[in-house]
Amino acid sequence: MSEKGALTINLLGREFRVGCPEGEEQQLMASVEYLNRKLRETRDTGKVVGNERIALMVALNIAHEFLQRKPGDSGVDGTAIRRRIASMQENLEAALSADQENLF
Known part of the structure; x- marks a missing residue:
């Protein structure tokens, strides 16, 4: 579901309404798919319990991946x-x- 400037996304079975500039919907949905994949991977290890903790661990891991990129890495x-x-x-x-x- 979407209305101008906003989309409803689903992360780990929960719906969220988020702002989205016109024309960026596909990029946002690709980001949602990536994030959901990472959230499920972390949840499925069984080492982290609770959606808030899972989200924090995934955010930390994504930030770490981003910062590990070397200049010139296309990524x-x-x-x-x-x-x-x-x-x-x-x-x-x-x-x-x-x-x-x-x-x-």
């Missing part, structure tokens, strides 16, 4: 880039077709 997710390019193409095509309709 690029090709799938995310392709999704972003496709989204940009869709926006461009929509804008161009809207402009064409206004010409006549």
Whole structure:
């Protein structure tokens, strides 16, 4: 479910309403999928109990992964880039077709 500027996301079975700039919905959902995967991995180890503690451990692990990147490491997710390019193409095509309709 979404309304302009907001999306409902699901993390570990709980729904949250979050703000999202127009055109960034796919990136947000990719982030939600990544976060959910990390949350489930941590929960499924059985070493961390409670959603709050799981979320904190995952946040710490993601921050650690980010800070471990070396300058020059691409750390690029090709799938995310392709999704972003496709989204940009869709926006461009929509804008161009809207402009064409206004010409006549």
